[in-house]
Amino acid sequence: MADSIQPETSEHTEGGRLLLRSGRLGLMRVDETDLPLLWAVTQTPDFGLFWPPPLPASFAEFSGRYQLVQGGDLPLEIDVLAYRDRQPFAWLRLTAIDYHHAKAEFSVYVHHGRGSRLALLAIAAVLEMGFVRLGLAKISCCIRADNRAAQSLAGHFGFMLEGCLRGEIRLDGGRIDLLRYGLFGDAWFAGEVHQRLLPALMERTR
Numbered sequence: 001m002a003d004s005i006q007p008e009t010s011e012h013t014e015g016g017r018l019l020l021r022s023g024r025l026g027l028m029r030v031d032e033t034d035l036p037l038l039w040a041v042t043q044t045p046d047f048g049l050f051w052p053p054p055l056p057a058s059f060a061e062f063s064g065r066y067q068l069v070q071g072g073d074l075p076l077e078i079d080v081l082a083y084r085d086r087q088p089f090a091w092l093r094l095t096a097i098d099y100h101h102a103k104a105e106f107s108v109y110v111h112h113g114r115g116s117r118l119a120l121l122a123i124a125a126v127l128e129m130g131f132v133r134l135g136l137a138k139i140s141c142c143i144r145a146d147n148r149a150a151q152s153l154a155g156h157f158g159f160m161l162e163g164c165l166r167g168e169i170r171l172d173g174g175r176i177d178l179l180r181y182g183l184f185g186d187a188w189f190a191g192e193v194h195q196r197l198l199p200a201l202m203e204r205t206r
Contacts, residue, residue: 017030039063044111079091092122094106106127108126127157140183141180145178154181156193158183161179
């Protein structure tokens with residue numbers, strides 16, 4: 001899988017942003033030209049269900065934050081756009097990357113085709129990138145307590161529930177809980193997604 005995530009050929013025609021191309025699926029590192037698209041995605045009605053607030057209040061703030069965390073040789077965040085037939089359908093992120101402790105936070109927003117084979121492959125590929133290319137030992141995520149679909153998906157990829165952050169975020173005049181999940185690298189490499197599902201998904205998208 002590591003070879004397919006980091007192509008060895010001269011196919012980097014997108015300025016070195018291409019992470020994966022397999023059949024109908026493509027994964028691209030986000031750059032400044034993608035920011036208007038991503039800002040529009042944050043304005044969709046159900047975005048907060050997948051992405052805990054607060055969100056930037058303006059495009060200028062959103063763009064400025066991107067510039068801050070992407071600078072240097074060791075970025076604090078990696079944003080990835082997943083494309084189906086060259087049309088973006090998901091936004092995946094590794095954030096709060098801590099290179100000393102080899103850990104990061106993961107989040108994903110699929111705005112077209114949730115639960116599809118390509119969406120599952122995109123998630124698996126970014127997790128694989130975190131553990132293989134970045135050498136992370138642990139990837140964590142927080143999910144709203146009322147988002148049962150996301151909780152089930154996290155379990156599917158091997159994330160284990162670690163605890164509940166009570167009243168962690170403010171929403172619609174009240175406070176809601178976040179559930180904290182974690183996935184260790186050894187569990188990922190020994191798990192079904194890495195061992196069987198990921199190769200099978202790769203093969204089916206060719």
